[in-house]
Amino acid sequence: MDTPRPFVPRPEPHYEDEPDPQPEPLDPGEGHRVNAPEPAPLTQHGPARIIAVANQKGGVGKTTSTINLGAALAEYGRKVLLVDFDPQGALSIGLGVQAHELDTTVYNLLMERGVEVEDVIKETGVEGLDLLPSNIDLSAAEVQLVTEVGREQALGRAIKPVLDRYDVVLIDCQPSLGLLTINALACADEILIPLACEFFSLRGVALLMDTIEKVQDRLNPDLKILGILATMFDPRTLHTREVRQRVQEAFGKLVFEAVINRTVRFPETTVAGEPITTWAPHSNGAEAYRMLAREVLAR
Template identity: 75%
Template sequence: MSMPKPSAERFPRRASIDLTLAPHAAPPDEDVVEQSAGELGPTGRPLRYVPDPPLLAHHGPAKVLAMCNQKGGVGKTTSTINLGAALAEFGRRVLLVDFDPQGALSVGLGVQPHQLEQTIYNVIMERSVRVDDVLLRTCVDDMDLLPSNIDLSAAEVQLVAEVGREHTLVRTLRDVIERYDYVLVDCQPSLGLLTVNALAAADGVIIPLECEFFSLRGVALLIDTIEKVRERLNPKLEITGILATMYDPRTLHSREVMARVVEAFGDVVFDTVINRTVRFPETTVAGEPITRWAPRSAGANAYRALAREVIAR
């Protein structure tokens, strides 16, 4: 039995949601409780069987996934870094694209954005600059980074006058798409032109959703934006899944929000849930993904489980 693949038809067109420091030594690993298919997971559903990721005989062309939510602080950047690292552990070549002028993805991998002479801004705005001129290796084997900094904020204004402005990122990635298995684009917390570019370039969207009341409010607007991009710019775009983040099973509020999300979106919600933990802020300070910082922790295993689901879908 393989995991069903979410489709546009199965996804509601308009979701109806009821709304009444400095780096230091790595800490010791947490105890991890493994769950198997058939058991009830945090979503309240039986866990679906996910096959082991197959070995690859060759790499590419890449599947492009946009990490998108117009609300900030929901775990987009953390999920981009750690999902990318987990995919690399499974033998996939991964490119992370920092498409947020705040440069949080770059910082989370130990890069100082203000010290960069060239970023993805130069690639998309200057014909003489190629992706390879900007590409950085990360601390994770087979995972590369296209960094960003505040310069990218100017692109949103400058692209307005460009012909085919919504497909700028598509053209940027065209030269490297054959080298990778996955390209993960960390979007800024807005539904502006940069985010539309990411959606126009993507094969799928992963929506990190904090298990908190206000996070539910903007989901319907985001779904509408995704549908408009699918209809007008990118017919292949689909919603890969909704990822519940910052979940605290001890609180009634988190459990109620989780129940509402599963009720509204059904099978599109990943079985994997990312619990709230102090480990993730620590990894940002360390400039490493949690799979390297605390490889046996519950957080690391959660992102490995997510990577398995993403590959299966």
């Protein structure tokens, strides 16, 4: 009888002490911008481009991308309004706002007469970056809006009075294709799709594209896809490299050149309650979102 070999556990990779991995060069494909230019300064603000950040799959970096793209745009002199349109309130929490303690949120704006958008907007710690906060109360709006006339345009009507004072409005959508997400798509000019570099995330894009087509046909014919953002990329794994390559092959010039790598920095910023552009301004993550901001402004 053979003597059993002793079990020796494999060491887990220790990413915390490693530098942020640099993304590999991406073949941009025909018509894709390789280098987005530095945006020119503005002499006046507004009217705002409304960009919905949406993907029905959770955990793909929607909230992280909304916060950090907004902060990067503000660095380039743009006035930005972030709309937390997820009942989990992660966007608000990620900017240091205790959402459960708020008296007025986007829910009150949508459902209560007499509440104006100016009453709900809060300044953040980043100059030029404002927040329309949310909390769990918003989950009730999805049920209550069902009986309302023009229910799909509720958000658009609510934010319309302040569009002239901002350059960009970013809407952080919940991870579903329910009435709240439809509201965001109905008032948006463009949609930005964060896509985690994993197989199941790639499979879900077809469903989202089908929803976008229905919104274009029935509610918002001017809605366009701004681009697809590869997130949670780890160049050390074959799987994420293969998924990224498949995304590039499938969507071509729609894919942003900027790639968001998986890094411990992003959870740290959530605890700190501030964007990575101020928490770790010289990190690869901060530079990636600045590059994304340049691409967004150039498109």
